[in-house]
Amino acid sequence: MKIICTKSNLAKGVGIVSKAVPSKTTMPILECILIDATTDIIKLTANDMELGIETIIEGEILDKGMIALDAKIFSEIVRKLPDNEIVIETGANDQTMITCEKAKFNISGKSGNDFAYLPYIEKEEPVRLSQYTLKEVIRQTIFSIADNESNKLMTGELFEINENILKVVSLDGHRISIRKIELKDTYGMRKAVVPGKTLMEVSKILSGEVDSEVQIYFTENHVVFEFDQTVVVSRLIEGEYFRIEQMLSSDYETKVRMNKRELLSCIDRATLLVKEGDKKPIIIHIGDESMELKIQSQLGSMDEEIFITKEGKDLLIGFNPKFLIDALRVIDDEEVNLYFMNAKAPCFIKDEKETYVYLILPVNFNAI
Amino acid sequence: MKIICTKSNLAKGVGIVSKAVPSKTTMPILECILIDATTDIIKLTANDMELGIETIIEGEILDKGMIALDAKIFSEIVRKLPDNEIVIETGANDQTMITCEKAKFNISGKSGNDFAYLPYIEKEEPVRLSQYTLKEVIRQTIFSIADNESNKLMTGELFEINENILKVVSLDGHRISIRKIELKDTYGMRKAVVPGKTLMEVSKILSGEVDSEVQIYFTENHVVFEFDQTVVVSRLIEGEYFRIEQMLSSDYETKVRMNKRELLSCIDRATLLVKEGDKKPIIIHIGDESMELKIQSQLGSMDEEIFITKEGKDLLIGFNPKFLIDALRVIDDEEVNLYFMNAKAPCFIKDEKETYVYLILPVNFNAI
Structure with a gap:
């Protein structure tokens, strides 16, 4: 096999298929990227048997053939070569020469025949x-x-x-x-x-x-x-x-609406008093126009108030702060609505149209 | 003690003195930052007994006093507070309240009296x-x-x-x-x-x-x-x-001059074939107008040629590539001069005026 392609095309392709190279495996061939230039296109493939990725890169085929190269070394070499044309040529015993400008690398490849191809999929309407x-x-x-x-x-x-x-x-x-x-x-x-x-x-x-x-x-x-x-x-x-479906409910006893960024920053601040692995809940006290958030750990305590608009009952409820943070981080709305039934029932963070629904279970806590 | 200062001033000061907080120590007081507002300035200090740092921050002192606060928690709190004025106030038993907008933190401090002050230094002409x-x-x-x-x-x-x-x-x-x-x-x-x-x-x-x-x-x-x-x-x-002085010499048998970036990229590429901890030398073969660099490991081999200007003899010499990379990285000149005596004597990378001199010992190698 002998192919020529630009460093940038090759690097992009290698970057894509590398995502399917397993970090640990008992089958060394899976640690390779297959370069397949047996037809008139250059195709890179990697496959960890659960996940397989294939991508076509632009380039010129001078001699048809294929070769499997260790993904880690191959991608390192490509990354560090000058930004110019790269020639990949296989010789006897799957020895592979990678040349760019005056730099010449010589590494051992593996026969492409041992490579596990992607499964053939009968594709229907996408x-x-x-x-x-x-x-x-x-x-x-x-x-x-x-x-x-x-x-x-x-x-x-x-x-x-x-x-x-x-x-x-x-x-x-x-x-x-x-x-x-x-x-x-x-x-x-x-x-x-x-x-x-x-x-x-x-x-x-x-x-x-x-x-x-x-x-x-x-x-x-x-x-x-x-x-x-x-x-x-x-x-x-x-x-x-x-x-x-049976876990979702649109009933609620308390509904609060507030600025999302304010809530997120407040919970984020509170968590710095919680060491990793320590399961300290954040206690939320919902009152008429404000919500108080409290956390207490060996390191100290923190409390903060946030303005809210409330419908329904007052409530005292505890949560794993991380779960609230995770959900709030991926909500793009400026204001969020939280729905509660009682201190033992899940909280729902959702928009009116339910394009998103985040259900979070509360945790038990000792009132502080 | 009660002081007020902006978040940005406090964060900057804490960032500076934190550099002298030891990561491991048997003396918990050393893990603290001392806030000293006993006079009319606010001074932050940290000290690991080898290295001490002190910095003055702008702010207002409402009640004179001092307190030592755990550096890690204190700096995390400061970092996560809103960008506004922060009030730090000590109460009974060195309990310390840190307030900013509606967020209130309560953490335990330590008496400033236990803190190891920086040594007094008789300063002369700087x-x-x-x-x-x-x-x-x-x-x-x-x-x-x-x-x-x-x-x-x-x-x-x-x-x-x-x-x-x-x-x-x-x-x-x-x-x-x-x-x-x-x-x-x-x-x-x-x-x-x-x-x-x-x-x-x-x-x-x-x-x-x-x-x-x-x-x-x-x-x-x-x-x-x-x-x-x-x-x-x-x-x-x-x-x-x-x-x-006795290790430095200005005699040489071979002097070569080349583009620094080209040399550095070439050695950098070569090292990707060397696993960490593996001591493979890079072999340099100096000829008349070009220098060949070679490296060989279990992973494969690499060679590359670089154009040079040469004075003196040809030479074959081996180096730990890391040592060459370290020196070349911090040289800002576009062209560098390398001076050699023989394959057993150190190489010197230096400029004409010797504003920099990097001496690197060669390593033994088996010719490849």
């Missing part, structure tokens, strides 16, 4: 949305997946498409995040649980432009994201996702 | 130079101090003032860095070994402005840096510094 929207909806929900593997379904996000609405849901047992997005077109019902890791990596690769489109294909076991020159294929998480 | 120059000279030499404590003198830098020349030297057994600076005024001979840690912290606090001045006082056991509203006092390292 769901279309902008890169911007997909990137945003991932950011706005990904923080509330569970990071332990004891309940596999909690490590993924539900993608549910019904007519022209995409609903994305994540939950970790203490909270639920829901985002609803209006799509341009109308589709039949689709439901899939996409691994959180896949979404995080996809989100990093997405340019996030409003004008660029992503096409998403769902099959029984896989999801495929296609955008720009890139294809991401991921396994889905098997099983029936949690029925969240 | 050495004056610009903040920019001091910050630069530290950056240009600090990388070649030794980080282990087995030879205490190697963990510091020699500051030698003679007439109008300040010479700063650091060495770690494998290399020596020397910078000479012309001062505006003329002074009597002064010599002191300043701890590397002190210099690193001072360098972080210096604004680095050309027009701002630093005054440096040397006494038998201490050095004092005075600039802006800040005083830094540090112990000196005791003992006679190494005699480096």
Whole structure:
């Protein structure tokens, strides 16, 4: 194989597919990036068996062929080469020469034949949305997946498409995040649980432009994201996702409305008295025109008042401050509405149209 | 004590003195910042017994007094408070209330009486130079101090003032860095070994402005840096510094001149084949009009040629690439001169006037 491409094209492609290179694996071939120039395009591929990414880069093929190169070394070399044309040429025993200007690298490659190709997916009608929207909806929900593997379904996000609405849901047992997005077109019902890791990596690769489109294909076991020159294929998480409808309620005894930034800064300040791993709740006392937030730890205490507009009863309730912070950070509204039933029932942060709903369970506390 | 000052003034002062708060100590009082408002100025102090920093901040004193507050919590609180006036007030048992707008923090302080004050220094004629120059000279030499404590003198830098020349030297057994600076005024001979840690912290606090001045006082056991509203006092390292004159030589058999950036990028590229801790040398082959650099490791090999102007003999010599990179990074000249005697003798990177001299010992290698 002998190919020529610019450093910038190569670096971009390597950056994209690297997201699917596993950090730890018992199969050395998975630590490689496959350069496939057997046809008339140059395709880079990486695959950790759950998640596979393929991208086409511009360049010239002088000799057809393919080679698998250690992802870490290869990407380091590309990154540090001068900004000029790079020639990659394979020799005997998969030895690979990477040349740019007067710099010559010689590294060992592996035969492309051992590489695990991406699964072949029978693609049907794609769901279309902008890169911007997909990137945003991932950011706005990904923080509330569970990071332990004891309940596999909690490590993924539900993608549910019904007519022209995409609903994305994540939950970790203490909270639920829901985002609803209006799509341009109308589709039949689709439901899939996409691994959180896949979404995080996809989100990093997405340019996030409003004008660029992503096409998403769902099959029984896989999801495929296609955008720009890139294809991401991921396994889905098997099983029936949690029925969240029964946990949602639009009844409330107390509704408060306040400035979002003020609330977020206040909770953020309060948490500095809480050491990592320490589970000190923030106590919220809702009164007529103001809400008092208090926290107390071994390090000291903090209290602060925030102006609010209130409907309904007064309330004293405690929360894990991190859960409030996570939700408030991804809400773009200037003012937010919080709905409460009582001190034992979840709090809902949501807008009127329920384009977002963040449910957070309260915690027990000793009144201070 | 009760004082009022703006968040920005307080945050700046806390940031400065925090540099002298030890990360680990058996004396909890040293983890504190002392706020001293017993006179008519507000002074912040921190002291780890080797290094002490004191800075004056603007503000209003409503009640004279002093208090020592845990540096970490106090600086976190200040950082997260709104950008407005902050009131600090002490109550019974050194309880301290920090208030800003509607946020109230209550933390435990410690009596200022237990605090270790900075030593009193009999200051004589100061050495004056610009903040920019001091910050630069530290950056240009600090990388070649030794980080282990087995030879205490190697963990510091020699500051030698003679007439109008300040010479700063650091060495770690494998290399020596020397910078000479012309001062505006003329002074009597002064010599002191300043701890590397002190210099690193001072360098972080210096604004680095050309027009701002630093005054440096040397006494038998201490050095004092005075600039802006800040005083830094540090112990000196005791003992006679190494005699480096006998290691320096202006004889050479080979002199080469080349573009600095080209050389630096080339060595930087070569090192990516060397894993941390692995001691692979870079082999330099000096020929008539070009210099070849080669490195070989388990990961592969790299070679590259650089155009040079040469005087004297051809040479084959090996170096720890990191040492070359460290020196080249802090040289601002576009072209550099390297002087060699033979493959066993040190290489000198220096300019004509010897405002900088970087000596680097070669390493043995197996010809490849």
